[in-house]
Amino acid sequence: MRDVDDEDEDEKPRDTWATVRRLWSEAAGDHWRFYIVFASIVFYAIFNTAAPAYSARVIDELWGHIQVAFANNATFNITWENCGRTIFIYFMIWTAAASFYALQSFLMSSVAERLNLRLRNRIAQKLNRLPLAFFDAHRPGEVVSRATNDLDKMSESMQRGLLQLLVSIGTVVGAVSVMFVFSVQLTLVFLFFTALSLLVTKVVSRRTHDVTGERQEWVSKITSAVEEGYSGRLVIRAFNRERQSSAEVHEASGELARVSTKADFMINAVGPAVRFIGRLAQIVIALVGCSMLVAGHMTVGVFQAFFQFIYEASEPMTQLSFTFNSLQSALASAERVFDLLDEPEMEADPLPDKAAKLPGRVEGRVSFEHVRFGYSPDKPLMRDVSFTAEPGQKIAVVGTTGAGKTTLINLLMRFYEIDGGRITLDGVDTSRMDRGELRQQFGMVLQDAWLFDGTIAENIAYGCPEATRDEIVAAARAAQVDFFVRTMPQGYDTRVANDAESISQGQRQLLTIARVLLNNPAILILDEATSSVDTRTELAIGRAMDALMRGRTSFVIAHRLSTIVDADLILVMDHGNIIEQGTHKELLAAEGAYADLYLSQFA
Numbered sequence: 339m340r341d342v343d344d345e346d347e348d349e350k351p352r353d354t355w356a357t358v359r360r361l362w363s364e365a366a367g368d369h370w371r372f373y374i375v376f377a378s379i380v381f382y383a384i385f386n387t388a389a390p391a392y393s394a395r396v397i398d399e400l401w402g403h404i405q406v407a408f409a410n411n412a413t414f415n416i417t418w419e420n421c422g423r424t425i426f427i428y429f430m431i432w433t434a435a436a437s438f439y440a441l442q443s444f445l446m447s448s449v450a451e452r453l454n455l456r457l458r459n460r461i462a463q464k465l466n467r468l469p470l471a472f473f474d475a476h477r478p479g480e481v482v483s484r485a486t487n488d489l490d491k492m493s494e495s496m497q498r499g500l501l502q503l504l505v506s507i508g509t510v511v512g513a514v515s516v517m518f519v520f521s522v523q524l525t526l527v528f529l530f531f532t533a534l535s536l537l538v539t540k541v542v543s544r545r546t547h548d549v550t551g552e553r554q555e556w557v558s559k560i561t562s563a564v565e566e567g568y569s570g571r572l573v574i575r576a577f578n579r580e581r582q583s584s585a586e587v588h589e590a591s592g593e594l595a596r597v598s599t600k601a602d603f604m605i606n607a608v609g610p611a612v613r614f615i616g617r618l619a620q621i622v623i624a625l626v627g628c629s630m631l632v633a634g635h636m637t638v639g640v641f642q643a644f645f646q647f648i649y650e651a652s653e654p655m656t657q658l659s660f661t662f663n664s665l666q667s668a669l670a671s672a673e674r675v676f677d678l679l680d681e682p683e684m685e686a687d688p689l690p691d692k693a694a695k696l697p698g699r700v701e702g703r704v705s706f707e708h709v710r711f712g713y714s715p716d717k718p719l720m721r722d723v724s725f726t727a728e729p730g731q732k733i734a735v736v737g738t739t740g741a742g743k744t745t746l747i748n749l750l751m752r753f754y755e756i757d758g759g760r761i762t763l764d765g766v767d768t769s770r771m772d773r774g775e776l777r778q779q780f781g782m783v784l785q786d787a788w789l790f791d792g793t794i795a796e797n798i799a800y801g802c803p804e805a806t807r808d809e810i811v812a813a814a815r816a817a818q819v820d821f822f823v824r825t826m827p828q829g830y831d832t833r834v835a836n837d838a839e840s841i842s843q844g845q846r847q848l849l850t851i852a853r854v855l856l857n858n859p860a861i862l863i864l865d866e867a868t869s870s871v872d873t874r875t876e877l878a879i880g881r882a883m884d885a886l887m888r889g890r891t892s893f894v895i896a897h898r899l900s901t902i903v904d905a906d907l908i909l910v911m912d913h914g915n916i917i918e919q920g921t922h923k924e925l926l927a928a929e930g931a932y933a934d935l936y937l938s939q940f941a
């Protein structure tokens with residue numbers, strides 16, 4: 339998929355017709371609506387062309403009756419017989435044109451919105467079926483942009499651009515045909531000036547495209563400079579770099595102002611230039627038309643009708659290139675949505691009756707048997723990993739940064755699928771289980787404790803929404819966080835969000851421990867905090883984690899070896915593989931990598 343920043347108004351689809359065909363098949367249930375839209379456009383174009391043409395008759399009849407009245411020195415009154423009926427028919431033609439216009443607009447917006455809704459739902463479902471490797475490879479903004487900007491652009495272009503294009507084609511074809519019937523000579527003059535204005539538009543828009551591209555680059559630079567200034571505000575202040583930081587923004591703003599002036603001028607200049615050519619055309623046509631009028635080759639009604647057609651035909655013609663661009667960009671958006679929908683999915687869970695089931699009570703025996711894995715096929719990481727965690731044991735996973743500790747957990751939870759070997763839980767091959775059932779057996783307390791926008795009680799009950807208030811409070815007490823919650827303004831009903839700065843990192847971790855306690859999983863995954871929390875909180879976290887681990891198989895990603903000397907099994911990892919395993923005593927005695935690591939921390 340392309341980058342979000344690359345998107346602009348002038349992008350083109352890779353394969354226009356394939357995308358159009360796919361959109362057409364996506365809107366399968368709504369084809370009848372499209373047919374009515376097309377029919378309405380045809381009728382609209384007919385009535386819209388007929389109205390000015392008929393106005394020639396209205397004016398000529400009126401003019402004829404006025405002249406007769408003048409000649410007879412009588413007053414002129416409009417009656418049904420003299421002009422009333424013609425005027426009424428004229429009015430009815432406009433009414434019919436307006437009605438068909440309203441019908442096609444209404445139907446088109448309903449088709450576009452229904453398609454939008456359908457695709458948005460499919461994206462939502464798709465995101466749940468994509469492997470995590472997909473999210474590793476794409477930025478969050480990029481994926482969000484597919485479900486929001488691209489879909490909105492597509493539906494807006496369908497409602498406005500596509501409709502405008504079809505109506506314009508109908509109007510131009512109708513108007514130019516009638517103009518030819520009225521006067522070939524005047525129509526040729528009109529087409530000559532139209533070609534001239536299209537040429538001017540093309541030349542200017544090519545130049546505008548370059549300048550607006552440059553403007554977009556400067557906008558991106560400013561945005562990232564401001565974002566950097568905001569997220570790095572503490573570091574910037576700590577290093578006294580405020581002046582340099584604002585100088586960057588200042589410089590980029592100056593460049594943006596310069597390029598914007600140029601771009602705005604170009605954009606604003608096209609309209610008047612085209613309008614000027616249009617007025618020139620009108621003058622020439624008026625002069626030629628007058629001479630035809632005087633020579634009796636044209637009536638007053640036809641003369642004014644011709645001017646109406648000039649207006650009818652020239653407006654859509656000048657709009658056509660803009661409409662075309664916006665449609666192309668909408669098709670490119672649709673392509674990106676389809677690209678997302680076509681991304682390879684993770685292997686589906688087996689059907690409920692085919693899935694391997696865990697025994698009634700989960701004991702928590704976990705086994706890795708010759709597991710092989712790599713994040714990408716060409717870069718194998720884990721070559722042959724085997725170990726067994728017995729029920730209730732504390733397993734510590736240690737190793738330098740990038741050694742593969744998180745990877746081990748990712749495989750255990752089946753966030754990624756293994757390339758070879760087997761992982762079993764109580765003897766059942768996890769790859770044959772339903773992912774939901776497997777993950778239910780695990781509770782995770784990660785360093786980066788995640789709180790969602792909701793109350794503290796809701797946050798604790800995240801995995802267990804039916805928990806009562808008493809159960810929530812009991813879990814919080816066991817996690818040593820009840821006292822802190824009670825100091826919050828509304829206690830358990832205080833709203834928090836992930837970025838709430840009122841809750842420290844340590845307190846967040848305690849809240850997630852309470853969350854896991856409430857869930858009561860058979861197996862635990864604990865990522866020991868490396869970030870500095872105060873000693874009291876650290877002690878509280880230690881106590882809460884001990885309470886949590888009691889009677890459960892626990893995997894502890896340890897950063898300080900002092901906390902794991904009592905572990906039943908220590909897995910020492912390096913470059914994705916387990917290079918040593920055993921108890922603290924055994925590993926020290928072996929005088930290998932673990933002993934070196936331990937001594938380096940305590941020497």
Ligand SMILES: Nc1ncnc2c1ncn2[C@@H]1O[C@H](COP(=O)(O)OP(=O)(O)OP(=O)(O)O)[C@@H](O)[C@H]1O
Binds near residue numbers: 474719738739742
């Ligand atoms: N999503 C991913 N896609 C590709 N490579 C990855 C991914 N996650 C980790 N890696 C790579 O796999 C290796 C092991 O990473 P892992 O995160 O498991 O290490 P770790 O021991 O948990 O490190 P740390 O202590 O720094 O968290 C590293 O070389 C890392 O760059």
